[in-house]
Amino acid sequence: MSIFKKFLNFKGIIGITLVLCVVLIAIFAPLIIPPEFATKMDMRARLSPPNMAHWMGTDQLGRDLFYRVMLGARTSINIATSAVLMSLVIGLPLGLVSGYFGGRTDNVLMRLVDTLLSFPALLLALTISAVLGPNLQNTIIAIGIAFTPYLARLIRGEALRVAQMPYVEAARSSGATNSRLIIGHVLPNIMPVVIVQSTISLAFAILAEAGLSFLGLGTQPPEASWGLMIQASRDYLDRAPWTALVPGTAVALTVLGLNMFGDVLRDVLDPRSQS
Amino acid sequence: MSESKKTPTLLKVDKLKVHFELKRESWFSDKPVVHAVDGVSFKINLGQTLGLVGESGCGKTTTGRAILGLVKSTEGTISFEGEKLGLVSPKKMLQLRRRMQIIFQDPYSALNPRQTAGDIVLDPLLVHNIGNSKERQERVDELFSLVGLQKNQQLLYPHQFSGGQRQRICIARALALKPDFIVCDEPVSALDVAIQAQILNLLCKLQEELNLTFLFISHDLAVIQHVCDEIAVMYLGVIVEKASRSELFENPRHPYTRALLSAVLSGSPEIKVDRIRLEGDIPNPINKPTGCRFRTRCSFAKEICGELEPVLEEKSSGHWEACHFQTTNNQ
Numbered sequence: 001m002s003i004f005k006k007f008l009n010f011k012g013i014i015g016i017t018l019v020l021c022v023v024l025i026a027i028f029a030p031l032i033i034p035p036e037f038a039t040k041m042d043m044r045a046r047l048s049p050p051n052m053a054h055w056m057g058t059d060q061l062g063r064d065l066f067y068r069v070m071l072g073a074r075t076s077i078n079i080a081t082s083a084v085l086m087s088l089v090i091g092l093p094l095g096l097v098s099g100y101f102g103g104r105t106d107n108v109l110m111r112l113v114d115t116l117l118s119f120p121a122l123l124l125a126l127t128i129s130a131v132l133g134p135n136l137q138n139t140i141i142a143i144g145i146a147f148t149p150y151l152a153r154l155i156r157g158e159a160l161r162v163a164q165m166p167y168v169e170a171a172r173s174s175g176a177t178n179s180r181l182i183i184g185h186v187l188p189n190i191m192p193v194v195i196v197q198s199t200i201s202l203a204f205a206i207l208a209e210a211g212l213s214f215l216g217l218g219t220q221p222p223e224a225s226w227g228l229m230i231q232a233s234r235d236y237l238d239r240a241p242w243t244a245l246v247p248g249t250a251v252a253l254t255v256l257g258l259n260m261f262g263d264v265l266r267d268v269l270d271p272r273s274q275s
Numbered sequence: 276m277s278e279s280k281k282t283p284t285l286l287k288v289d290k291l292k293v294h295f296e297l298k299r300e301s302w303f304s305d306k307p308v309v310h311a312v313d314g315v316s317f318k319i320n321l322g323q324t325l326g327l328v329g330e331s332g333c334g335k336t337t338t339g340r341a342i343l344g345l346v347k348s349t350e351g352t353i354s355f356e357g358e359k360l361g362l363v364s365p366k367k368m369l370q371l372r373r374r375m376q377i378i379f380q381d382p383y384s385a386l387n388p389r390q391t392a393g394d395i396v397l398d399p400l401l402v403h404n405i406g407n408s409k410e411r412q413e414r415v416d417e418l419f420s421l422v423g424l425q426k427n428q429q430l431l432y433p434h435q436f437s438g439g440q441r442q443r444i445c446i447a448r449a450l451a452l453k454p455d456f457i458v459c460d461e462p463v464s465a466l467d468v469a470i471q472a473q474i475l476n477l478l479c480k481l482q483e484e485l486n487l488t489f490l491f492i493s494h495d496l497a498v499i500q501h502v503c504d505e506i507a508v509m510y511l512g513v514i515v516e517k518a519s520r521s522e523l524f525e526n527p528r529h530p531y532t533r534a535l536l537s538a539v540l541s542g543s544p545e546i547k548v549d550r551i552r553l554e555g556d557i558p559n560p561i562n563k564p565t566g567c568r569f570r571t572r573c574s575f576a577k578e579i580c581g582e583l584e585p586v587l588e589e590k591s592s593g594h595w596e597a598c599h600f601q602t603t604n605n606q
Contacts, residue, residue: 165384166379166381166384166385167384167385167386167387169345169377169379170377170379170385170445170448171387171398171399171402172345173343173345173372173375173376173377174372174373174376174398174399174402174403174448174451174452175369175372175373175399175402175403176398176399176402177402180402184398185387188387188389188390189387189388189389270389271388271389271391271432271434272388272432272434
């Protein structure tokens with residue numbers, strides 16, 4: 001009861017509404033709108049501004065931007081959430097173990113992470129995607145692996161800080177095992193950072209997918225994804241800015257919603273925020 | 276001392292050394308070593324309190340942590356009820372663990388901010404899988420009333436308590452496993468003076484009721500005087516003087532002890548004390564002075580002090596001191 005109440009403030013309501021909208025669109029748009037609407041070309045209405053026939057205008061091939069944004073939501077959200085989840089699944093244990101145990105374990109694990117960090121994230125994703133072949137699953141793997149070192153580094157730093165807190169030492173002196181200390185004391189206290197970083201990573205993952213798609217390794221045309229749409233619009237920015245604005249706004253609203261939701265979630269989970 | 280001979284020794288620390296290696300400065304130099312604790316020996320009898328006093332950086336906290344195994348000791352032995360820690364099996368060690376606990380200096384960082392007060396006190400019981408959930412809850416209730424907290428405060432989080440109440444939670448957690456020996460690491464120095472007295476009285480009361488043995492670490496002589504049976508004064512990793520409370524406060528021998536005592540504020544402004552001011556800082560424990568460690572700040576230092584390190588010897592009955600000279604207050 002009180003938990004739900006804490007979501008009910010300006011930030012919380014906007015954040016939840018936006019995230020809910022995007023998720024509902026991602027799930028239900030492909031069920032309601034026939035998939036061919038996103039790829040149907042109308043050469044007579046190329047780059048037409050928003051009008052009654054095309055609410056949000058059309059792109060350079062005369063495809064309706066409204067349908068493309070709606071149908072592209074699933075691809076973009078799917079790739080972003082799966083990739084961030086994947087980097088969390090790998091990065092969280094890696095960072096926790098490295099930061100908690102320190103010493104040699106830390107050195108070995110972090111040198112591994114540093115090796116990955118020395119490549120630009122996009123180049124790494126590009127290489128992985130090129131090696132594995134361009135499809136949805138491999139795009140997720142590529143972005144997931146490319147994002148892991150950043151997350152692992154951050155979590156390792158936080159875990160290092162929390163592991164030295166006297167309450168961890170107090171629990172250790174009562175005989176608690178390492179796994180109990182990590183899961184019961186260290187993990188709950190680094191969650192705020194993990195939540196905030198994950199929501200920001202989601203935004204970057206949507207853009208990373210755009211980059212891969214642009215280079216021909218992410219979503220394959222003529223399928224729609226937000227990133228692909230933004231990339232395709234670059235040649236027409238002066239003549240038809242709506243081609244960039246429509247998918248751009250979709251990304252911006254999603255990211256805004258996720259960040260607000262993440263902030264509120266962090267506050268709700270923090271006992272100190274109780275009044 | 277005559278009284279303490281009747282009770283058995285609970286903890287015996289023999290020539291304890293804790294050294295920390297630092298990173299070497301270049302490939303060709305040796306690793307610098309911090310001699311945090313450099314040969315400390317003492318014993319504590321059952322139900323007694325030994326006070327460990329000294330300025331910051333003298334190794335008193337490291338001594339306490341080494342006894343509990345929170346830092347690795349480099350040399351020396353620690354025996355608990357005659358059993359040498361480090362030589363017993365891991366299973367036995369876990370049992371001994373239960374009987375030795377610690378109370379930290381800062382009650383703000385010593386409590387997990389994401390656990391309720393009740394869960395914090397419950398945690399050690401879960402670790403050792405004691406009783407069923409009903410028995411554990413009863414034990415938590417009992418501990419809360421023992422340290423003077425209300426039962427309905429169990430659902431509150433640490434930030435909702437004051438410093439003194441937080442320290443009570445720390446004490447309840449330390450008592451959860453029914454320990455015999457507790458290291459109190461500056462338990463009141465982070466608290467207001469008015470609250471300090473409450474917590475000290477609580478510790479004394481608990482000691483009497485539960486027959487606890489304390490190693491009481493503090494830099495505050497007034498606090499030490501209030502709770503300790505015997506006092507050891509530490510300087511730069513070694514004990515320089517050790518005596519019973521009354522003996523140490525009435526007949527301090529070592530120049531360092533006397534300097535410390537002269538810094539204690541007296542209850543009345545009428546009483547004039549000749550303050551002995553120590554010049555300079557405590558030397559670096561990486562490059563400790565040759566001979567007597569205190570000679571760089573000692574007003575009595577002679578040539579011999581730079582050549583020979585004085586050993587801790589019994590100068591009068593029960594009064595141990597490490598100094599080359601027979602100095603007393605009247606000199």
